[in-house]
Amino acid sequence: MFESLSERLESAFKQIKGEGRITELNIAATVKDIRRALVDADVNYKIAKEFTDKIKDEALGQKVITAVSPGQLMVKIVKDELVELMGGTESSFETKGTPAVVLIAGLQGSGKTTFSGKLANYLNTRKNLKPLLVAADIYRPAAIDQLKVLGEQIGVEVYSEPENKNAVDIANKAVAYAKANNKNIVIIDTAGRLAVDEVMMTEVANVKNAVNPTEILFVVDSMTGQDAVNTAKAFNDRLNFTGVVLTKLDGDTRGGAALSIKYTVNKPIKFVSSGEKMDTLDVFYPERMAQRILGMGDITTLVEKAQAQFDAEEAKKLEKKIRKNQFDFEDFKQQLEQIKKMGNIKDLLGMIPGVGKAIKDIDISDDSFKGIEAIINSMTPFERANPDVIDQKRRTRIAKGSGKDIAEVNAFMKQFEQMKQMMKMMNKMPMGRMPGLGKR
Ligand SMILES: Nc1nc2c(ncn2[C@@H]2O[C@H](COP(=O)(O)OP(=O)(O)O)[C@@H](O)[C@H]2O)c(=O)[nH]1
Ligand SMILES: [Mg+2]
Structure with missing residues (x-):
């Protein structure tokens, strides 16, 4: 994940590591390299520029502490700014409600259905909740089957009405069904289109208005880089979602989406997902992600995975x-x-x-x-x-x-x-x- 970005950043730090102290001159080269590394990772130029300007100010404003080398100082500054760029602290995920309702939205193929399964499994096994999965992708019969297969695999009930072509109606009935059957959280998997499209947006917006969700999660394929950011904007304008889910972090993703989304829509990344196995859902921690990007590893997540x-x-x-x-x-x-x-x-x-x-x-x-x-x-x-x-x-x-x-x-x-x-x-x-x- 983000290997190329990690490498480029590391080589940017190399220059300054040999220097005795931070000067306007030697910082300029490093900052330029960092900016290029970000742009090549598909971070929007404006964001990359703002980011590196901040780094520069920070670095020049630092008092020279002899105990810390300029290289170490730069790594620390960049890490702190990366954390900030990705949202600062981790954000919460609201599960209270009778039932709580989670609406899943995003383009077709972004990983909504897979994520819905993972989230249900996570809430079921780790949070001791009783989820109900809802198949509201009414256009492809295969979509209902896909969710059913996942539901069976993780032991979570799936609500579907194969004959019903009204997503709002299905969502309403599913929530009523959940209430009657002691399910405390409803996850509504909706239909997506290949591109942002008015019919799709209207439908999801209607479902939103009908069920008043506790959380609206926008699912986006991290491999799509800049496009991910544009799509996020379109969905946010329409749905005012509560959080982002970045999928396919196991792929050859460059990092642009992870680094730009929070800045662009000002909504936190709540979960990241890598792989198709049902138990690979991770809560998103900006700090840990920044550490991984800078090659500092992520022992905390490793230990948590082991403990789970x-x-x-x-x-x-x-x-x-x-x-x-x-x-x-x-x-x-x-x-x-x-x-x-x-x-x-x-x-x-x-x-x-x-x-x-x-x-x-x-x-x-x-x-x-x-x-x-x-x-x-x-x-x-x-x-x-x-x-x-x-x-x-x-x-x-x-x-x-x-x-x-x-x-x-x-x-x-x-x-x-x-x-x-x-x-x-x-x-x-x-x-x-x-x-x-x-x-x-
Ligand atoms: N490698 C990888 N593949 C994924 C991930 N999430 C989903 N997929 C795959 O991407 C494709 C589309 O996923 P799906 O959940 O059906 O997307 P939807 O159209 O948004 O519901 C499927 O082949 C999934 O198996 C992921 O995190 N990593
Ligand atoms: Mg789907």
């Missing part, structure tokens, strides 16, 4: 097994599952400071674990629970079953043994515990 997947009971059991040296392949497989549930592997690694850049060009797909999983799957349950019984004869069979070389199986068995030893050691050291594992 983390089950205290399970961890206790696991720790006991590790202590008794009983950690087996079944446990290992479960651990892999948990990691995968945290989201895209490359994204996760990218949150570790310094790692994002190092792995930029390496192809790390979620399939990276497939080989290992194939080997474990070819073991019998008895073998999984008793790694010690896996002799050469069994290894040969496992290799065959998983389509791997015997050498690969041997190597994996060896790694597993080493890992087990390491886990045992780490478990003895209070400081070495994994996030969460230490809390008891």
Whole structure:
């Protein structure tokens, strides 16, 4: 995410890092590079200019503190301004109401339906709410099915009326249905068009007037850069939405949308979403995003993701097994599952400071674990629970079953043994515990 912008900013800082102090002259070059980096990331020129003018003023106004080098100072100033540009602090998401109503709007293909599913899942699993998803995209029968499939996947009820071609009517009935059935939050997934279009706008505006939403979220594909900003403006003029959702941050997005939207419509980005898995929705934190853009990593989000997947009971059991040296392949497989549930592997690694850049060009797909999983799957349950019984004869069979070389199986068995030893050691050291594992 935003790799090219990160790189360009880093190289802009390089110049000033070698300088003894900030002067009008050496700051000018750095600021110019920063501005170019932003414009190339598809940030509107006017915004980029205003941004860098501020940076310049800030930098020149700073007293020279000997403890901080000009390079460090610049990074700090830019970070603070990036945070400000993206909205300062995180904003709240209102879920109160009987029921609360969330209206989802945006262009076709921006990710509304996918996001609706993710939001419902998030509210259901993390906020303990009972959501109702509403299929108000009345033009394509496939749209209703798509939402139904998602609803089933996450265990959230979907309200739809395939024969009804009146979105306002569907929305009204859905809210009444929610009231009658103890659902406390209604998420209305609306129809979009390929471009801003009067009929679509009128329809969404009518739905808005009918159901009086608690939140109106404008969903936008972050890959569309400047266009995203123009679309946001059009939707905001019409709907006066309460927040923005940036989708497809897992793609090759340059950052323009994330950096320009708040400035343009003065509405906060509330959620970001990357990937099509239902559990990859993230609350948007300007501070963390700025840190990621500047290559400072995002350990906080990483830890939170780990904790969300983390089950205290399970961890206790696991720790006991590790202590008794009983950690087996079944446990290992479960651990892999948990990691995968945290989201895209490359994204996760990218949150570790310094790692994002190092792995930029390496192809790390979620399939990276497939080989290992194939080997474990070819073991019998008895073998999984008793790694010690896996002799050469069994290894040969496992290799065959998983389509791997015997050498690969041997190597994996060896790694597993080493890992087990390491886990045992780490478990003895209070400081070495994994996030969460230490809390008891
Ligand atoms: N890579 C990626 N794809 C997404 C994301 N959100 C949605 N998509 C895909 O983008 C396409 C359009 O999404 P959809 O939710 O149907 O958009 P809608 O027309 O606004 O309802 C689908 O193929 C989704 O699977 C995301 O965050 N990342
Ligand atoms: Mg849709």
